[in-house]
Amino acid sequence: MILTLVDHDRGQVARNTWEALTFARGLAERLQAPLAAMVVDPGGPGPLDVWGRYGVSQVIHVTHPELDEYAPDAWARALEEWIRTQGPVAAIAPGTPRGNEVLARAGARLGLPMAANVVQVEPAEPAYRLTRVRWGGSLLEEAELAGEPRLMTVAPNMVEARPASQATEPPVHVHTPDLQEAERTVKVVDRVEAARDRVSLVDARVVVGGGRGVGSAEGFRVLEELAELLGGAVGCSRAVTNEGWRPHSDQIGQTGTRIAPEIYIACGISGAIQHYVGCKGAKRILAINTDPEAAMVAKADWAVIADLHQVVPAVIQEIRRRHPNGQG
Amino acid sequence: MRVLVCVKRVPAPGERIVLTPDQRAMETRFLGFAVSPHEECAVEEAIRLVEQHGGSATVLTLGPPEAEEQLRDALAMGVDRAVLLETDGSDWDPMATARALAQAVQALEAQDGPFDLLLFGNESADSGGYQVGIRVAHALARPIVTGIKDLAVEAGVATAKRPLHGGGWEIYRVPLPAALTVLEGINLPRYPSLRGRLRARKAPIHRMAPKFEPGGPTLVRLVVPEERRTETEILGHGPEVAPKVVDILEQLGVLP
Ligand SMILES: Cc1cc2nc3c(=O)[nH]c(=O)nc-3n(C[C@H](O)[C@H](O)[C@H](O)COP(=O)(O)OP(=O)(O)OC[C@H]3O[C@@H](n4cnc5c(N)ncnc54)[C@H](O)[C@@H]3O)c2cc1C
Ligand SMILES: Nc1ncnc2c1ncn2[C@@H]1O[C@H](COP(=O)(O)O)[C@@H](O)[C@H]1O
Secondary structure, rough: OEEEOEEEEEEEEEOHHHHHHHHHHHHHHOOOOHHHHHEEOOOOOOHHHHHHHHHEEEEEEEOHHHHOOOOHOOOOOOHHHHHHHHOOOOEEEEHHHHHHHHHHHHHEEEEEEEEEEEEEOOOOOEEEEEEEHHHHHHHEEEEOOOOOOOOEEEEEOOOOOOOOOOOOOOOOOEEOOOOOOOHOOOOOEEEOOOOOOOOOOOOOOOEEEEEEHOOOOHHHHHHHHHHOOOOEEEEHHHHHHHHHOOOHHEEEOOOOOOOOOOOOEEEEOOHHHHHHHHHHHOEEEEEEEEOOOOHHHHHEEEEOOOHHHHHHHHHHHHHHHHHHOOOO | OOEEOOOOOOEOOOOOOOOOOOOOOOOOOEEEEEEHHHHHHHHHHHEEEEHHHOOOOEEEEEEEEHHHHHHHHHHHHHHEEEEEOOOOOOOOOOHHHHHHHHHHHHHHHHHHHHHHHHEEOOOOOOOOOHHHHHHHHHHHHEEEEEEEEEEEEOOOOOEEEEEOOOOOOEEEEEEEEEEEEEEOOOOOOOOHHHHHHHHHHHHHHHEEEOOOOOOOOEEEEEEOOOOOOEEEEEEEEEHHHHHHHHHHHHOOOOOO
């Protein structure tokens, strides 16, 4: 059996779960093993027809009155119990914050290795041969993974989610874990809802990014104006957050946000790999930089080799001229 | 309050990654070194906790002799004590790393008493295994909250906030002693003062010899992924490009 852990928040399934299921199904087909999905949620086993469409032949519904909120050690406990009693050959989760930590916790409990953010796997013996991402996606690592079961998470947005050619009707197996005191300690005890007043960087169709070349916190005003005109969001490089010009929530890159807009307008950003991994999901890139040799210019579809403080206001003016009744 | 922070020395590549001929490491002859931004923030958080509550902050790393440089950076920021688990610089897998770190924590605690908090980065910059902190905490039977971006410690309880995908926060509360993995953005790390730098230069580094017990996954080789190659069209060299830029925005359908 190949076991896949479903990442969800109060019943809302994380998108990357479908990628993990597709990855797991590929492995299950090669090993001619059944594919199981584990859903930890006292609210129910989730959308059975959808699990079926992804080729799941068994749903393990983990329920416990104390699992009303996310509790990573309790999730890991459930996974560990199932692994110890049912012996799946692999346990897989999406490489989300929850998927990664629950699998790492299961690995620690079982004394087994875990490979995070895998993009490809070859089920050889005695060790699986796999490819995983390093440096947030700027580098690939080929590695060997031993242990029974193989514990892996699947790198987000690297594997295409595809339903199975043949849908199944998975039976549901209910499992109640025997939670110990220590597994109840780490648990979500409260929440703060998101303020929904701005276009979020993750979802924006246009992102206007600024780097050290913007020069100051005030310098970002023109970038904000452009973003607002285009219904987009402002992002920035780490040089900018380090200077305290913008909050870290605006940072794009390896230790910031990954964006995927129609166009990324990168102003005064040199294009270090740690920044580029955060914006390479953009369909198009326009770089504005005084340095024609900047890496961001080489990686862009279009570039303007000039001072951003002259170019951006001119662009704003031209938009206003053509669309006098536009926003902003 | 006694706080321990774990950091890892990594190369800091600029525009592109070049590998050594055996493809098992990054070519670092022309590179500087750093720790992950997450870990830099963990160091800052440790110093702030000690400033608030008194006590001491210790920084711990497993790495080559040169990792002393990263320890001195932390000392310059205000950490009190530095411990180096010295290796020959070869790649240690996450299980081996966690085992050695946990053993070192036990040895340090046997000497000077328990740590109230163990801080880690959410993931290391280079290997990004997302697990060393979790494994250390498990070996030492301490609760661990991961990926936190806000922390308050009061009356022996740590209250930590973790960002949710798409906005919002979830809140955890754990009794000390505990462990936490930190995300960049929890604070803005300070620049070391001149005095801090001078002090750090002279501070002793406590060295220990770790035992290598491999666990996996095992690195075979590194590969630089193919990047999409685009021909960059240079639109121009000044504000006169504005109409061309707006034409492009119009074609992409992103104008209001
Ligand atoms: C482990 C690790 C993780 C990291 N994570 C991230 C991350 O998540 N995100 C991130 O961004 N960085 C990250 N970094 C930092 C990264 O390596 C770079 O240092 C950073 O991205 C540089 O920011 P910058 O391009 O704004 O600054 P610089 O590299 O200083 O570039 C400034 C650019 O502005 C141009 N310029 C100057 N003046 C003007 C002007 N008037 N008009 C137009 N152009 C102008 C210059 O030609 C130059 O190209 C990380 C680093 C490490 C080691
Ligand atoms: N060699 C090391 N020395 C000290 N701490 C480490 C080392 N490797 C990893 N860590 C810590 O564990 C965290 C997670 O690492 P990883 O599991 O590799 O993503 C890092 O952010 C560090 O805080």
